[in-house]
Amino acid sequence: xxxxxxxxxxxxxxxxxxxxxxxxxxxxxxxxxxxxxxxxxxxxxxxxxxxxxxxxxxxxxxxxxxxxxxxxxxxxxxxxxxxxxxxxxxxxxxxxxxxxxxxxxxxxxxxxxxxxxxxxxxxxxxxxxxxxxxxxxxxxxxx
Ligand SMILES: [Fe+2]
Ligand SMILES: [Fe+2]
Numbered sequence: 737x738x739x740x741x742x743x744x745x746x747x748x749x750x751x752x753x754x755x756x757x758x759x760x761x762x763x764x765x766x767x768x769x770x771x772x773x774x775x776x777x778x779x780x781x782x783x784x785x786x787x788x789x790x791x792x793x794x795x796x797x798x799x800x801x802x803x804x805x806x807x808x809x810x811x812x813x814x815x816x817x818x819x820x821x822x823x824x825x826x827x828x829x830x831x832x833x834x835x836x837x838x839x840x841x842x843x844x845x846x847x848x849x850x851x852x853x854x855x856x857x858x859x860x861x862x863x864x865x866x867x868x869x870x871x872x873x874x875x876x877x878x879x
Contacts, residue, residue, distance in 0.1 A: 813871060
């Protein structure tokens with residue numbers, strides 16, 4: 737049956753990633769889109785300056801996303817917020833480290849970077865973000 741993946745997509749948002757909140761789902765989709773842009777840029781041999789700019793976009797958007805998520809978690813009474821925030825800080829620190837490595841040598845970091853992006857996005861959403869879903873849903877119902 738017609739279930740081919742669209743060509744060239746590195747990582748694709750599917751309903752398994754849904755946290756049941758439109759704002760957060762949209763932000764996750766945006767993170768996937770920037771990650772795909774990075775992948776396509778690396779594959780397509782874009783200049784280092786362009787790739788670096790995409791990387792900066794990813795970092796900036798990640799910061800923005802984490803802030804939004806932490807606000808939702810804070811107002812929903814999610815009990816493991818501190819642990820989740822620590823995980824965000826760790827991921828951001830890893831991203832910043834990769835950016836520094838990338839600045840020094842684009843090739844070395846290519847594999848690390850793609851692997852990291854793929855894993856942090858899917859593992860973090862599936863392993864951490866999904867845990868706040870029941871709390872955030874309760875908050876939405878109360879509105
Ligand atoms: Fe998230
Ligand atoms: Fe998160």
